[in-house]
Amino acid sequence: MSQLQPLIQPQAEPLLDVQEMQFWLEKAVAWGQADSPDTQKDTCLYLSRLRAFLQLLLTHINKMSSTTETMRRLPFLGQFLGRICWNPYVTADAASSRLLFQSLWSLYSEHPSNALERKANQWIRKVLCQLATEEDDTTTQALVKHMGVPPKEYHLKILRKMVALLLEKIGKGCSSLVNAKQRCSCGSVLAASEACVTLVTYPEAAPLIGALLQRPVTCVRAALSQEFLDAVSSAYSSQRLSLEEQAVVSLWCHSLPSLEGAVLSLLESVLTNTGSTPHNFEQQLTQSMLPKACAQHCSVFLVVNDILRSLLKQAEGNKCVLSLIQTFTSCFLRELALLQPQKAVSLKAFFPNTPQNLLVPLLTQPSEMPQEAWKDHLNWLSGSLQRLTEEEDEDEDGGTRGQCVVFEAWFLLVQCAHWVQVAVELLVMAGPEDCGPLLWLLTFYHHPTNRGHHRTQQLVNAREAWDRLRSLFLLLAPPLPPDRLQSLVELLSPRPQQPCLAPLLVLSLLVNFAVFSQKSLSEPTEILWTVVERSGLVGEAACVLSSVELRLNGGSCSSSDANRVQLRIKALQNILTHTHMEPC
Known part of the structure; x- marks a missing residue:
């Protein structure tokens, strides 16, 4: 066999015996794919000696500085490994296949510097993937015919071996090196991630994928292939890959497109779902894991928060968007509070653009301070x-800095709208001398900018709506004057040549008066139903009522008769939900 040269050239260190090398290469050629009884018998006979040789070969490869040097000194190494890899009797042996896999990964170049190394990488990936996944090759047919091993069982066995080996390899970082001259094993992370690209939908590969995503980045060499991240993201979003919770969070940390896709998918699901309520929002947000991921990783929160900020700019007055942003922030703050103190990041890092004097006062929950302090806090x-x-x-005449500061303050107020809800509750029992600051806060929430919103006129309109509601719920005795009810309906409709007060502002006042007034239930029910039914806002009113209930369930209630209020909410909900609810 003159075409077969020794695997090791004369100038190399004499670690391998030349005759031994020649012997095993000839054996590999002779065995082929072990499809005859004689070759099968011969393979099994020499298997233990082959394992010893593979171990010596692996030691030699690991002493080389690069794949290029290895291939220069062992020019027929690829041919030898390739032939052995397709011998089912060798790959079915656990120790032999493990040594084969290790040799292949030792040849893999983290950063290929020439065409030879790039071609070697491509070949290594192809060989491993074919071994793990293809079920219709001649190797498989030989196993089925001569060994009685089902193809699927064989490939699962190979895949599990491959995953086990790679898990061991990626678990060894720089800290595991004994000799400083050894090559850093972190390069195996990139190689493993590239090998996983075609395996991401196989359940057996899930532990390896999770380990790759969650591996601490202790070295610049421990990078993940972008192709791998894209494949995992695509498989997970299409529900063809199941990942543990922390692996999903790690995927978002590694891949910005994956995180953005998860947020946009959630927004589409929530905002297009008819009949949604703030309670539904909370369930969907919790299941999405986004609030928990945001609490654990400030960088994730900043991305999600920026998407919500852009959404708010595009749909400023959309009640569903306002409710979603508030609910998300509430879930995020709850997850943040559950973190151990040493893992928590300062609030300033999460909200770098917000006026700092407003940060803690707005993020503080009403339940975290005495109820008698709420009024002063809101003022x-x-x-x-x-x-x-x-x-x-x-x-007005200089730049946009002032606009940006006001917008960021308003954005945080939207995120922490529990204080706006408390302000509306306090307005139910407030007198004319106390309502000014509370009404201004409510008006600013619904009309944040002066340009195009006519904030001064809106404050006048809000005061008018509050006066009419106060008269109906607190001052007037039955029967209810029809003209007074009609005047409330008109407040919820646009009026010519006059800026319209946000319907959600009037609805919020109306619902809270119905819930917290001291009148018997029949009159508030009649007022609420008559006004929202005539104005066509029954579904919207039900959503506002759901928001009130959600806040009270969280312990933010100033009323001393909480049980009466809860019963009142249930009764009002029964009235409103007799008709079809619009999306909240």
Whole structure:
């Protein structure tokens, strides 16, 4: 066999015996794919000696500085490994197949520097993937015919071996090196991720995929293939891959497109689902794992928050968007509170653009302070926000800085709308002398900018709506005047040549008066039903009522008779849900 040269050339270190090398290469050629009884018998006879040779070969490969040097000194190494890899009696032996896999990965170049190394990488990936997944090759047919091993069982066995080996390889980082001159094993992370591209939909590969995603990045060499990240993201989003919770979070940390896709998919699901309520939002958000991921990783929160910020700019007055943003922030803050103190990041890092004097006061939950302090807290918030808007008005002719500051303050108020809801509740029992700051806060929430919103006129309209509701629910005795009810209906409809007050503002006041007023249930029910039915806002009113219930369930209720309020909410819900609910 003159065409077969020794695997090792004379100038190489004499680690391998030349005659031994020649012997095994000739054996590999002679065995072929072990499809005859004689070759099968001969393969089994020499298997133990082959394992010893493969171990010596692996040691020699690991001493080389690069794949190029290895192939220069062992020019027929690829031919030898390729022939052995297709011998089913060799690959079915656990120790032999393990040594084969190790030799292949030792030849894999993390950063190929020439055409030879690039071609070697391509060949290694192809060989491993074919061994693990193809069921119709001649190797499989030989196993079925001569060994009675079902094709699927054989390939699963190979795949599991491959996954086990790679799990062991990627678990060894720089810290595991004993000799400083050894090549860093972190390069195996990239190789493993590239090998996994065609395996991402196989359940047997899930542990390896999870381990790759969650492996701590302790070295610049421990990178993941972008092709791998794209494949995992696509398989997971199409539900062809099942990942553990932390693996999903790690995927989002590694892949911005994957995170953005998850957020946009959630938004589409939530915002297009008819009949959604704030309670439904909370369930969907919790199941999505996004709030937990945001609490654990500030970088994830900043991406999600930026998407929500853009959404809010595009749909400023959309009640569903406002409710979704508030519910998301509430879920995020709850997850953040569950973290151990040493793992928590400062609030400033999560909200870098927000006026810092507003950050803690707005993010504080009403349940975290005494109820008697709520009024003063809301007055302070209202005054602080009002000063920001006055500074914006003064900055009318200069730049956009003032607008950005006011927008960020409003965005945080939308995220922490529990304080707006408390303000509306307090307005139910407030007198004319106390309602000013609370009404300003409510008006700013629904009409944040002066340009095009006519904030001063809106405040007048809000005061008018509050006066009419107060008269109906607190002052007037039955029977209810029809003209008073009709005037509330008109407040919910556009009026010519006058800026229209946000319907959600009037609805919020109306629902809270119905819930918290001291009148017997019959009159508030009649008022609420008559107004929302005539204005065509029954579904929207039901959503506002759901928001009130969700807040009260969280412990934010100023009413001393909480049981009466809960029963009242249930009764009002029964009235409103007799008709079809629009999406919240």
